[in-house]
Amino acid sequence: KTLNFDKIQVKELSIAHRQRLDTYFISELKIEPSTRHSYHKAIKTTLNYAKGLPNSFQLPKDDIYFNHKVQYKPKIKVSLTSNEIHKMFDSTNYRFNSEKQTFAIHLFLFSFSTMGMRFKDVLLLKWGNLKSGDLKYVMSKNQREMKVKLNGNVVNILKFFLPSQLYINPFKNYKNEDPKFKNSLSTQIYKLESEFYKLKVQQSTHDIMASITSRKIKHAESPKVEKIIEKRDSLLIQLIQQYAKTNDGYIFTDKFDDNLNYQQIYNRAGSLNAIINLELKGVAKAFGISEFSFHSARHTFAYLSRQNKTDLYLISKCLGHSSLSITEQYLRTFEDQEVYDANDSMVAFISQFYKQE
Incomplete structure (x- = not known):
């Protein structure tokens, strides 16, 4: 025009x-x-x-x-390791990040947990997308219908965007009396999370941050903690489904309304994406990892799926690609980078046997 x-x-x-x-x-x-x-x-x-x-x-x-x-x-696709993703998930339980960084982490992990959902699609999500019990949406890029299971990772990000009448983070509320919820599910979840923190949090916030960013994460929890997590996640799924049936507002932002045209949505999404990417730079620095952007969540999902020997057809379906050839091309960049990294490691290994004169 x-x-x-x-x-x-x-x-x-x-x-x-x-x-x-x-x-x-x-x-x-x-x-x-x-x-x-x-x-x-x-x-x-x-x-x-x-x-x-x-x-x-x-x-x-x-x-x-x-x-x-x-x-x-072609750009080198930046992806995170499973250990780095695990550390980021662990960090959501505590409060050593700024509010903006915390929001950026939440969006990044949500994208990773929903099979690499693109930034614009994440922003346009409404609670109504969860009405059926699964997360259903239409990809803005190619109009493909997508369906994502409400797993533990997904609901443990969504809970932070529920109204305070339904969810309060016990760690942030540790100095106050236990809240009185009208919803019985909310009460049960709060009690389980309070018990979770008593078992997990036995050191200062500063020590926790140092621990999370430097230690080798143990992916397996103790049986007692695992049992609490399993029960909590099951209740969270019920609570979120219950809330979604009667609410249809945007989940992550108030920057959109139904009167915006496509160009206005595109412009606002682009501006917010730039802000989130800036915050993620700070997150990378705090965690001592290489810089990454929001779209790295999609790359990470694809890369870790391939590393896990997931069938190429399934990866293609999860990413919403229209053909296997697109997925093959998408994953080829990771393969090239692995070869480069392996070569660098070999050169470094050989170089240690020689002294520069």
Whole structure:
């Protein structure tokens, strides 16, 4: 619309129009080469597909993509290790992060726990998406319907976004009297979490932070703690499903309303994504790990799934890809990086036997 392309017919498109579009992508929208490549590829694919259709409209006289290439270097996909993810989950039980960092951690872990849900899709989630007992949503990128099981990881992020009449974090409330909930599920959950903290938290917050960020996480809990977690998670699922049946507001943000158009949603999501990525830089520094972004949650889900020998078809389905070839290409970057890392390790290993003169 900005370029007035909506006022011309498809048959009138020319190389000059494509060049104007590319200039707009670069100068106005500041789009990276890899994204420009994807946009042009989508347009080219659409035009090629139209060639095989009955002549309902005329196509451009010239091939507007003749000899056209967007030079770009594929980005290295950053993913976290299972140990780093476990540390981040562990940190949600305590309060040594700033509120903004805590919010960023919650969104990141929620994305990871929902099969790598994209940032915009996370922001647009409403409690109504949980009505059926599963989390159902439509991917904004390709309109594919997705369904995610409400597992323990998912509900233990969602609980922080419930109203205080239904959930209060016992650790934050440790100086006050136990709250009086009207909902019996909330009361049971609070008692279980209070017991959980008594078993887990026996040191100062400072020591806990140092412990979480430096120690080798033990993924298995004691049988007593495991039993509490299992019962708590089961009750949380019931509580969240109960709340979702009568509430349909946005879960994670109040920045959206139903009157916004697509462009307004796109702009606000982009701004919030930049803020979250900035906070995640601070999180990475606090945990002593390499910098990562929100989208690394999706990369991490894919990478750890592959590491776990998960079937390629299942990974593709979880990510919402339209074909296995897309998933293969998606995972290939991780394989390349593994080769590079292995080579670096071998060079470092060999180098220790030689002294520089």
